[in-house]
Amino acid sequence: MIIKIDFESETPIYEQLRRQIIEGIAKGELKKGEELPSVRQLAEDIGINLHTVNKSYNILKEEGYLVVDRRKGTMVSDIMPKIDxxxxxxxxxxxxxxxxxxxxxxxxxxxxxxxxxxxxxxxxxx
Structure with missing residues (x-):
């Protein structure tokens, strides 16, 4: 999956990243259980601050899209969030x-x- 950040957009970068990850999951570009790049690696790859990536990952974790395992890193959750x-x-x-x-x-x-x-x-x- 290719992440494209629009640095001119009014949408905050962390939100652009969050939305693209959710779209990647919905389209099947990111599979359940698939490991995502580390915060540091993704920040370096797309040229943004690591705290921005960390914020996106944390929001996605809170929403139930991602899980964090200290040994394996950040992965797409096997169980998608439910409608509440x-x-x-x-x-x-x-x-x-x-x-x-x-x-x-x-x-x-x-x-x-x-x-x-x-x-x-x-x-x-x-």
Whole structure:
């Protein structure tokens, strides 16, 4: 999996990294149990501060996407996080903002739903 950081983006680097790792898992580019590079190695590989990588890894660990083993390092969890009430509430807030932004820019319902469907299907395993 190739990580691409946009240093000009308003999205914080740790969040870009977090999102790309989750997408990598969803697309099957990162397999359950697969070992990830060390914090130091990944920071060096993509040219960012190791504390930024550490922050992303820690958030992903808290969310249940990653596990840390002192002997083996950081790995993709064998058990993916489950949907809970907190997740649903956060998802509603994100969706509400994204829809409002798209609406203000002139996107209609059909265009929005077509785009959602396209991206949803990009993660469905065939």
């Amino acid at each position: 009430e907190n997740y649903i509430n956060n998802l509603k807030e994100e969706i509400k903002y994204i829809i409002a932004d798209a609406y203000c820019r002139g996107m209609n319902k059909e265009e929005f739903l077509d785009l959602c469907e396209k991206y949803f299907h990009s993660f469905v395993k065939k």
